[in-house]
Amino acid sequence: MLSNRAMNITPSLTIGINTKVSQLKEQGIDIINLSVGEPDFTTPEKAKYTAVEAIIHNKTRYDKVTGLIELRQAISDKLQNENNISYTLDQIVVSSGAKHAITNALMAVVNPGEEVLIPKPYWVSYPETVKLVGGVPVFVDTDKNNNFKVTPSDLEKLVSKNTKLIILSNPSNPTGAIYSKDELEVLVNFCVERGIIILADEIYEKIHYDCPFTSVASLSDKIKNMTITVNGFSKSASMTGWRVGYTASNSKIAKAISSIQGHLVSHPSTISQYAALGALVKCDEDMDEMVSVFKSRRDLAISLVNEIDGVGYIEPDGAFYIFMDISSFKEKFKNSESLSMEFCNQLLEKEGVAVVPGMAFGTDDFIRLCYACSNEELTRGISKIKKFIESL
Ligand SMILES: Cc1ncc(COP(=O)(O)O)c(C=O)c1O
Incomplete structure (x- = not known):
């Protein structure tokens, strides 16, 4: 059955x-x-009240598949100001949580049979989502003495002509490790030179302590063009139940993600999107x-x-x-x-x-x-x- x-x-x-x-x-x-x-x-009070106001003002109808214009503008501003990356509004797609953003991204770029590099230890949903879209997870062993951070030499033996994408979780779930700018630069340059797309899962971006955070797409224009940045509000704004996340990518990939999302869910709940907007602009x-x-x-x-x-x-x-x-x-x-x-x-x-x-x-x-x-x-x-x- x-x-x-x-x-x-x-x-x-x-x-x-x-x-x-x-x-x-x-x-x-x-x-x-x-x-x-x-x-x-x-969830912070001001985020909740932004959602309450949206209900009272009847913001309850279908809206843009890619997400509310105000929210995408706030995300674009945040990416520029905090991460030093310029994304136009048409390059941002708001989805129902980062999980959904990852699924959209994989559906948009991975063909059946293509390989996706997943460094171990990995977040539980990566391999299963890759399988769901028909891709083949290729697990990458990493060194405990390097805090399980993946390096080009870990990848070298596993890259094949079928390798399409690598998933990077930074800061990492489950290890809590964070990549320095230098480590990231060496790693993603290795991938980009081989035509491997980088899915940069940056959902824990705000939660780091001693080491500064670097966003993959901020490293160069060439890297940005090959990167799908994934982020969301679940962890940083304590909004797990609202289900709001997003992708930021080049326009071609963003358009494909938008078409896929349009058929699957149209867009995330408008009320949740207003809560996310409140979190971004009022809850630093x-x-x-x-x-x-x-x-x-x-x-x-x-x-x-x-x-x-x-x-x-x-x-x-x-x-x-x-x-x-x-x-x-x-x-x-x-x-x-x-x-x-x-x-x-x-x-x-x-x-x-x-x-x-x-x-x-x-x-x-x-x-x-x-x-x-x-x-x-x-x-x-x-x-x-x-x-x-x-x-x-
Ligand atoms: C690394 C990582 N990516 C994505 C997600 C999904 O987050 P969301 O609640 O936005 O779907 C999680 C949630 O646990 C996570 O740990």
């Missing part, structure tokens, strides 16, 4: 864990959820405040993880994750098919703490902990992880 396409897709493990956590909570079990990649803040301070809270939680989480014997981690300089190395416990789980899955299952069962197995990101020796939660939850959660590890 089902299409090959549907049967070929693996359900999202992170959404699966979250569903399990909700079920356990409904049964009255005390669970500390450090798995879900969602800020715990509410709120967003800066959230980042400073994330930084203090990152520092707290690191100080607590440092007290656990036998675990390492990737230096977390952005996003809101700690990617913890549990490889030293391999021996204890030697009879399990997957170290990280078994570790996470037992941690949930014995201590009631939910984290995501590295397996979900293609790297079984790790687990991902999200620190977008209260200091109290973070402290309790990490002390339970410590207790669990000491009991092994």
Whole structure:
């Protein structure tokens, strides 16, 4: 009954864990959820009120497929002022979340059978979305000692005449690592020289602490022409449920994305788009405040993880994750098919703490902990992880 396409897709493990956590909570079990990649803040007031005003003023009809003109203008201004990239309004397409922006982009440029380079560890949805559009995911091993940041020498052996695109997550989910300008320049020049399109997923762009952020498309006009920039409001403005993201690309790709989106969903909800507009033009301070809270939680989480014997981690300089190395416990789980899955299952069962197995990101020796939660939850959660590890 089902299409090959549907049967070929693996359900999202992170959404699966979250569903399990909700079920356990409904049964009255005390669970500390450090798995879900969602800020715990509410949407800033001024963004909400911009949406409320839009409802009251009946901004409730079909609008432009590519997104509200005011919103695209604000995005264009933001890209110019904050990222130093000039995109005209026709090069920006607003979509229903960054997830949808990525799907649109892949549909617009990847033919069935073409290869997409995905550095490991990767965000869970990349391989499945590539498969959905008929592309072939090609996983790229990266070096833990380089904080899992991909380099040209990691790519060299894997580039073929079928390579169409590379997906880069910067700052990275799941590792929290961030590329320096020099690292990025060497990497994307390697790709551009080989005609490989870069899908630059910059959704965590605002959430970084010690190292400055560089947007791929800002590096040169040649690179910009080969880059599809993806961004959104879920993480930076705590607007996960509103579902607003966007792509910025050359005009040819933007036109294709617009045609695809026009048939699929027309455009994202106008009310959500007004909320995003409010966030962009009125809520800079709120967003800066959230980042400073994330930084203090990152520092707290690191100080607590440092007290656990036998675990390492990737230096977390952005996003809101700690990617913890549990490889030293391999021996204890030697009879399990997957170290990280078994570790996470037992941690949930014995201590009631939910984290995501590295397996979900293609790297079984790790687990991902999200620190977008209260200091109290973070402290309790990490002390339970410590207790669990000491009991092994
Ligand atoms: C790296 C990355 N890209 C894209 C997304 C999707 O974000 P959105 O909620 O805007 O669809 C996420 C969400 O977890 C993410 O972590």
